[in-house]
Amino acid sequence: MALRQSPLAAVHADRGAKFTDFGGWEMPVEFDSIRAEHEAVRESAGRFDVSHMGQVTVGGPDAEALTNHLVTNDVADLDPGESCYAAITDDAGVMLDDTIVYRLPADWPDESDFLFVPNAGHDAQMTDRWTDHRDEWGLDATVENRTESFAIVALQGRDARDLLGPETDADLSDLGRFEAAMADVAGAETLIARTGYTGEGGYELVCPWDDAETVWAALECQPCGLGARDTLRLEMGFLLSGQDFDPDEEPRNPYEAGIGFAVTLDHEFVGRDALERVDAEGPDERLRGVELIDRGVPRHGYAVTTADGDPLGTVTSGTMSPTLDSGIALAYLPTERVSPGDLVRVEIRGEPKKARITTTPFLDR
Amino acid sequence: MSFTVPDDLRYLDSHEWVQVTDDSARIGISDFAQDELGDVVFVDLPSEGDDLAAGDDFGVVESIKAVSDIYSPVSGTVTAVNGDLADRPELINEDPYGDGWLIEVDLDDESELDDLLSAADYEDQIA
Numbered sequence: 001m002a003l004r005q006s007p008l009a010a011v012h013a014d015r016g017a018k019f020t021d022f023g024g025w026e027m028p029v030e031f032d033s034i035r036a037e038h039e040a041v042r043e044s045a046g047r048f049d050v051s052h053m054g055q056v057t058v059g060g061p062d063a064e065a066l067t068n069h070l071v072t073n074d075v076a077d078l079d080p081g082e083s084c085y086a087a088i089t090d091d092a093g094v095m096l097d098d099t100i101v102y103r104l105p106a107d108w109p110d111e112s113d114f115l116f117v118p119n120a121g122h123d124a125q126m127t128d129r130w131t132d133h134r135d136e137w138g139l140d141a142t143v144e145n146r147t148e149s150f151a152i153v154a155l156q157g158r159d160a161r162d163l164l165g166p167e168t169d170a171d172l173s174d175l176g177r178f179e180a181a182m183a184d185v186a187g188a189e190t191l192i193a194r195t196g197y198t199g200e201g202g203y204e205l206v207c208p209w210d211d212a213e214t215v216w217a218a219l220e221c222q223p224c225g226l227g228a229r230d231t232l233r234l235e236m237g238f239l240l241s242g243q244d245f246d247p248d249e250e251p252r253n254p255y256e257a258g259i260g261f262a263v264t265l266d267h268e269f270v271g272r273d274a275l276e277r278v279d280a281e282g283p284d285e286r287l288r289g290v291e292l293i294d295r296g297v298p299r300h301g302y303a304v305t306t307a308d309g310d311p312l313g314t315v316t317s318g319t320m321s322p323t324l325d326s327g328i329a330l331a332y333l334p335t336e337r338v339s340p341g342d343l344v345r346v347e348i349r350g351e352p353k354k355a356r357i358t359t360t361p362f363l364d365r
Numbered sequence: 366m367s368f369t370v371p372d373d374l375r376y377l378d379s380h381e382w383v384q385v386t387d388d389s390a391r392i393g394i395s396d397f398a399q400d401e402l403g404d405v406v407f408v409d410l411p412s413e414g415d416d417l418a419a420g421d422d423f424g425v426v427e428s429i430k431a432v433s434d435i436y437s438p439v440s441g442t443v444t445a446v447n448g449d450l451a452d453r454p455e456l457i458n459e460d461p462y463g464d465g466w467l468i469e470v471d472l473d474d475e476s477e478l479d480d481l482l483s484a485a486d487y488e489d490q491i492a
């Protein structure tokens with residue numbers, strides 16, 4: 001199947017980007033170097049094309065009821081222009097995806113009430129999930145897959161506000177974390193959301209597909225690819241759908257994955273009853289940070305063991321942290337056997353490397 | 366994008382180079398290879414005295430995004446290992462044919478060099 005392309009694909013190619021296949025999209029993985037891009041975001045600012053992220057809108061009288069019944073967080077609590085992080089779970093409480101749900105501001109240009117952002121390649125599946133449940137429950141709601149109607153540009157880092165400010169009529173000082181507002185950005189009608197996936201302050205800008213080039217060009221700073229996006233999110237311990245959890249390869253519930261904060265048990269949703277039991281008993285395994293003491297780079301699939309070599313679990317995500325200059329990883333480990341501070345080993349090509357269990361984020365932010 | 370391919374070296378299609386001086390051979394990875402890998406963060410190399418056979422993988426170079434095995438273009442005994450790479454693996458990115466060299470070997474059989482790619486052939490391969 002042909003890979004899907006961002007509206008900025010040609011712009012990135014001209015800028016010398018290297019591309020990779022990610023979730024069925026051909027996206028830039030690296031523009032200059034992962035380290036340079038990573039450091040730009042941690043020290044000043046960087047811009048990411050994240051148009052591969054799904055965008056699904058929900059409107060109509062039952063838009064809230066439908067969405068609220070399909071995500072773990074309570075979106076009824078959101079005012080227009082607010083958003084929250086949530087998991088999308090099945091009946092057994094297993095995470096199918098994670099997402100940000102926005103209750104759209106009143107001046108969003110159509111009748112939609114909610115926008116949610118599934119991960120790359122999950123847009124069709126999640127649109128179907130919403131429409132199937134709407135029909136099953138007899139609800140009155142319009143669900144539209146808008147993934148190829150809007151581009152998303154993420155502007156992240158401490159200089160983000162200074163870069164965006166001159167390009168927009170929005171009062172950015174008014175915009176709190178997880179808040180979103182409609183504004184003009186470089187002439188494009190844009191939803192400015194104060195959200196991100198890097199641990200730095202910044203914005204995610206949802207703009208019409210055809211305006212992506214204008215918005216991208218207006219935000220002059222280091223372009224960053226998926227490589228830096230991965231090292232930045234991993235330093236924060238943020239989950240990557242399809243890797244740190246996946247209904248087939250790595251079936252996990254939100255408590256195991258360490259995002260119990262995104263589960264609100266006092267509302268009804270698919271998976272709620274199963275999750276109530278997990279919450280009462282506590283998960284048997286928990287996603288933990290693992291920081292290498294020895295030199296080495298932990299990677300997906302590597303074994304985590306005790307000092308004596310007894311298996312404890314497997315790395316789901318790992319990298320060399322550019323900020324800490326040490327290997328960092330996430331792994332599901334038995335809660336009764338492993339606590340933060342414990343010394344373990346990560347097996348790298350048959351060599352046990354010394355590592356320490358940590359809480360996430362790996363960085364103070 | 367164009368990559369440096371020095372004329373006086375021989376190459377493997379897996380992107381290692383070898384530079385021969387008298388009966389000693391220095392081995393590294395090409396400019397193309399370091400660019401493909403991106404930021405190198407770790408190397409795992411053999412020890413002095415280890416014996417290598419041509420075509421053997423003798424270590425790994427790891428970047429942030431990938432692990433890459435490195436293959437020996439020649440047979441011989443390791444006589445030197447670039448110790449600077451332990452603390453500064455980025456030398457491989459900065460100077461792949463110079464300070465970023467990996468190991469030196471005492472050649473067993475100089476005729477093996479005839480099996481390697483010339484600079485022109487290697488340049489064609491990565492073009």
